[in-house]
Amino acid sequence: EVQLWESGGGLVQPGGSLRLSCAASGFTFRSFAMNWVRQAPGKRLEWVSTISPGDTNTYYADSVSGRFTISRDPFDNTLYLQMNSLRVGDTAVYYCARRGPNWGHFDYWGRGALVTVSS
Amino acid sequence: EIVLTQSPATLSLSPGERATLSCRASQSVRGLLAWYQQRPGQAPRLLIYDTSNRATAIPARFSGSGSGTDFTLTISSLEPEDFAVYYCQQRSNWPLTFGGGTKVEI
Numbered sequence: 167e168v169q170l171w172e173s174g175g176g177l178v179q180p181g182g183s184l185r186l187s188c189a190a191s192g193f194t195f196r197s198f199a200m201n202w203v204r205q206a207p208g209k210r211l212e213w214v215s216t217i218s219p220g221d222t223n224t225y226y227a228d229s230v231s232g233r234f235t236i237s238r239d240p241f242d243n244t245l246y247l248q249m250n251s252l253r254v255g256d257t258a259v260y261y262c263a264r265r266g267p268n269w270g271h272f273d274y275w276g277r278g279a280l281v282t283v284s285s
Numbered sequence: 286e287i288v289l290t291q292s293p294a295t296l297s298l299s300p301g302e303r304a305t306l307s308c309r310a311s312q313s314v315r316g317l318l319a320w321y322q323q324r325p326g327q328a329p330r331l332l333i334y335d336t337s338n339r340a341t342a343i344p345a346r347f348s349g350s351g352s353g354t355d356f357t358l359t360i361s362s363l364e365p366e367d368f369a370v371y372y373c374q375q376r377s378n379w380p381l382t383f384g385g386g387t388k389v390e391i
Contacts, residue, residue: 211372213382271319
């Protein structure tokens with residue numbers, strides 16, 4: 167059974183940093199594109215970042231490019247999102263999600279981690 | 286960026302009725318469109334991928350159709366657990382984008 171479990175959310179001041187983790191199990195982690203998707207309170211879903219199978223490429227939404235970094239550790243099946251220079255507008259639930267085979271849609275999701283950026 | 290516009294914003298129906306949700310893209314998404322269901326306090330769940338393919342364990346009352354820029358999600362007979370928010374999403378172009386959602390309420 168595919169499982170994704172986020173951790174590392176919390177309250178941080180504007181300009182601060184936070185690192186989210188996503189523990190994955192039940193599939194060959196390195197073979198799938200992994201992603202972060204966020205949802206601000208009462209807002210639509212927003213794709214944030216993707217790391218390709220084999221980690222050859224990373225992709226970012228313009229809103230986070232240069233501030234966020236996606237990475238993964240294939241040895242412990244963990245996906246990361248390093249978030250720097252956080253803004254109030256980054257406040258959201260952050261979901262870890264797997265893309266299906268051949269760069270498919272988001273077929274499995276974690277339960278989410280709440281990140282609140284506030285002074 | 287491909288903009289996805291969903292309509293209506295809210296759909297008020299009763300259990301047993303048919304629901305028809307629309308998603309319109311600002312340019313062709315080559316059929317690479319999905320639908321997700323999100324219940325309050327839960328993560329989204331993939332229902333339909335690539336226009337018309339049901340995801341694993343999704344009941345047959347959910348169906349998807351469309352092409353080019355216009356897509357439809359149909360729920361043939363609403364069950365109580367189907368009252369939720371539904372999002373469309375395209376994987377044709379970067380950045381990946383979602384629609385604004387349709388809330389199906391009782």
